[in-house]
Amino acid sequence: MMNKDDKAVEFIRDSTVKSFNVHELRDLFPILGQHVNDKPLVYLDNAATTQKPFSVIRSLESFYERFNSNVHRALYTLGEEATQAFEDSREKARQFINASSRSEVIFTRGTTESVNLVASSFGETVVNAGDNVIVSQMEHHSNLVPWQILCEKRNAELRFIPVDSNGNLKIDSLDDLISERTRLLSVTYVSNSLGTINPVKKIIEKAHSRGVPVMIDAAQAAPHLKIDVADTDCDFLALSGHKVYGPTGIGILYGKENLLEMMPPYQSGGEMIKEVKFSGALYNELPYKFEAGTPNIADAVALKPAFEFVENTGFDMISEHENSLLLLATELLKDVEGIRIIGTSKEKVSVLSFVISGTHPYDAGALLDQMGIAVRTGFHCTQPLLQEVYGLNGTIRASFAIYNTADEVTYFADCVRRARNMLA
Amino acid sequence: MNTDNRTIREIEDEIVEEFSMFEDWMSKYEYIIELGKHLPLIDTKYKTDEFKVSGCQSQLWLHAEMKDGRLYFSADSDAVISKGIIALLIRAMSGHSPAEILNSDLEFLDKIGMRVHLSPNRSNGLTSMINYMKNYAKIYAGQSVQ
Incomplete structure (x- = not known):
C-alpha cells in the first residue's frame, strides 16, 4: 500500500498534468477527516491558522526521531545534520520570498515577533521625539500595538492611512501623511478581517520616493500570493509559518542587509555573539545576530515542506481555486436576508x-x-478598524484555503x- | 415578581425535563434563543459598566434587588444566546433567599449538557454569570465578597 508521503509526491506530480483535484489534496491533511459535534468538520478559519499536510507533520516527527541536536556549534554528525536541515529551511524561505541572500532571512516566532523586532531594534534607532511612523487603519493588532508603544516611548506620532467603505486603503492620502519626519511605514499586504489585497508595490514606490523605508506584514498574503521582496522592494517583511500550512511558533523576518547591519540586536545571549569577554561582546554576523538562544529548530526545519507544499501546488492553482470558493460564498450569502x-x-x-x-x-x-x-x-485582532471605522461589534469571518x-x-x-x- | 414557592432544585428539575424533550443541540439552542428573546428587559439605568459581567465575550449586564427576603435578578446582553443562558439562570435563581442561592449547585447545567456544548469562552462566561449572581447573594446575605 502506498504511504501518505508517496501519495503526496504522486499528487504533486499528477497535479502538473491533471486539473486540480481538491479531494485528493484533502487526503494530505489528516485533521480534515474528523467530525465535530457529530458533523463532518468544515474548517473555515484558515486566516487564523491553516491545517498541516502530512509532509509537515512527518518533518516534525522525523526531526525529533532522527536529527534532534543543537545547531551551529556541534562538531558531531547529528549536530551537523540538524544544522544542515535548519539552514536548508532558511534557504527554502529565501527562495519562497525571493530574497537575495540567506543573511537577510531571520527565523522568528512569527509575524508578531518580527514586527516587535523591527519596532524595537530599528524603530528605537531611528525614531525620535517629533518623528512619525505610518501604518494603516486596517492593521492587525500585531502591526499596530508595537508601533503605538514605540511612538509613546519616543514621543513620536503614529499616523494612519485611512480605509474606505469597501475596505480599500486611500493611498492618495500618503502624499499628505508622509512628512520629512516620517521614519517608517508599516502596512499589511492583505487585510485579515476584510480580505483586501493592498497595492503594496505602489505604496512602497510612494514611500521610497520620499525616502521612507517600508515594512510589509505578509502574514495573510503568504498563503495566497507569491511574495517577492525583490520585486516589491520592501525593506522589511514578516510572515508566520502556521498561516502557510507550516508549524506554529516559527516565522520569518526579511530585512535588507544594510538595514539589518545598522540595527542593534533585539535579544542577546548565546548564538548571537562572535566573541565574548567580561568587558563586552562582539556580535555575530547576519542573520545570527538576531537569533539569540537556541532557535525553534524542529519547527524551522518543518517550514521547508510547508513552503514546498505551497510551491508545488502552485499559486496559480491556489488563486484559481480559492477565488472560485470566495465567489461562490459571496454569491450564496448575498441571497441570505439581512447579510x-x-x-x-x-x-x-x-x-x-x-x-x-x-x-x-x-x-x-x-x-x-x-x-x-x-x-x-x-x-479578528482589528478592533479599531471594525469598531471605529465600521462601527461594528465584530463580524463573522469565513476564510477559505486550498483544501476547502x-x-x-x-x-x-x-x-x-x-x-x-x-x-x- | 415571583410568587412561586418552589425551591431552586424543583425549578432545575423542571428545566431538565423541558430540555429532555429536544432531540439535538440545535433544538436546545433554538429554545435558549427564544428564552433570550423573551427575557424581560433590565432597567436601562443598570446597563452601565458598573453592572457589566466581565469574562463574557459579549456584553452582559446583571442587576439584583432584595424584596421581602428574596433576591430578584434582571439582565440583558447584546448577544441573544447569552441572554437565553442568563434567562435560564434567572429562572432558576431569581425569587429565592440569598442563602438558598448560595447553596444551589446548579446541577441542571450539567444535566442538560450546557457546559459540554458551550465553547470554552462561553463556558467561562457562564461561570462568570453564576459567580456574579452568587456574589449578589453574598452581599445581601450580609457576607463579605471574596
Whole structure:
C-alpha cells in the first residue's frame, strides 16, 4: 500500500498534468477527516491558522526521531545534520520570498515577533521625539500595538492611512501623511478581517520616493500570493509559518542587509555573539545576530515542506481555486436576508467577513459551530478598524484555503441561512 | 415578581425535563434563543459598566434587588444566546433567599449538557454569570465578597 508521503509526491506530480483535484489534496491533511459535534468538520478559519499536510507533520516527527541536536556549534554528525536541515529551511524561505541572500532571512516566532523586532531594534534607532511612523487603519493588532508603544516611548506620532467603505486603503492620502519626519511605514499586504489585497508595490514606490523605508506584514498574503521582496522592494517583511500550512511558533523576518547591519540586536545571549569577554561582546554576523538562544529548530526545519507544499501546488492553482470558493460564498450569502458583507474590495483573497443585521456575531458563531463549521467571530485582532471605522461589534469571518471544497461552501451558506432564521 | 414557592432544585428539575424533550443541540439552542428573546428587559439605568459581567465575550449586564427576603435578578446582553443562558439562570435563581442561592449547585447545567456544548469562552462566561449572581447573594446575605 502506498504511504501518505508517496501519495503526496504522486499528487504533486499528477497535479502538473491533471486539473486540480481538491479531494485528493484533502487526503494530505489528516485533521480534515474528523467530525465535530457529530458533523463532518468544515474548517473555515484558515486566516487564523491553516491545517498541516502530512509532509509537515512527518518533518516534525522525523526531526525529533532522527536529527534532534543543537545547531551551529556541534562538531558531531547529528549536530551537523540538524544544522544542515535548519539552514536548508532558511534557504527554502529565501527562495519562497525571493530574497537575495540567506543573511537577510531571520527565523522568528512569527509575524508578531518580527514586527516587535523591527519596532524595537530599528524603530528605537531611528525614531525620535517629533518623528512619525505610518501604518494603516486596517492593521492587525500585531502591526499596530508595537508601533503605538514605540511612538509613546519616543514621543513620536503614529499616523494612519485611512480605509474606505469597501475596505480599500486611500493611498492618495500618503502624499499628505508622509512628512520629512516620517521614519517608517508599516502596512499589511492583505487585510485579515476584510480580505483586501493592498497595492503594496505602489505604496512602497510612494514611500521610497520620499525616502521612507517600508515594512510589509505578509502574514495573510503568504498563503495566497507569491511574495517577492525583490520585486516589491520592501525593506522589511514578516510572515508566520502556521498561516502557510507550516508549524506554529516559527516565522520569518526579511530585512535588507544594510538595514539589518545598522540595527542593534533585539535579544542577546548565546548564538548571537562572535566573541565574548567580561568587558563586552562582539556580535555575530547576519542573520545570527538576531537569533539569540537556541532557535525553534524542529519547527524551522518543518517550514521547508510547508513552503514546498505551497510551491508545488502552485499559486496559480491556489488563486484559481480559492477565488472560485470566495465567489461562490459571496454569491450564496448575498441571497441570505439581512447579510451584509464587510470588505467588498475588488482585490481580495478568500476571506469573507459579514454581519447579520440585528444579531451578535457570537450567536451565529455558536450555531455554526454546532453544525460543524469553524469560523471566527469577533474583531479578528482589528478592533479599531471594525469598531471605529465600521462601527461594528465584530463580524463573522469565513476564510477559505486550498483544501476547502465547493460543497463545504454551499453547506456553510445553508447553515448561515439557518442560523439567521433562528436568530432574527 | 415571583410568587412561586418552589425551591431552586424543583425549578432545575423542571428545566431538565423541558430540555429532555429536544432531540439535538440545535433544538436546545433554538429554545435558549427564544428564552433570550423573551427575557424581560433590565432597567436601562443598570446597563452601565458598573453592572457589566466581565469574562463574557459579549456584553452582559446583571442587576439584583432584595424584596421581602428574596433576591430578584434582571439582565440583558447584546448577544441573544447569552441572554437565553442568563434567562435560564434567572429562572432558576431569581425569587429565592440569598442563602438558598448560595447553596444551589446548579446541577441542571450539567444535566442538560450546557457546559459540554458551550465553547470554552462561553463556558467561562457562564461561570462568570453564576459567580456574579452568587456574589449578589453574598452581599445581601450580609457576607463579605471574596
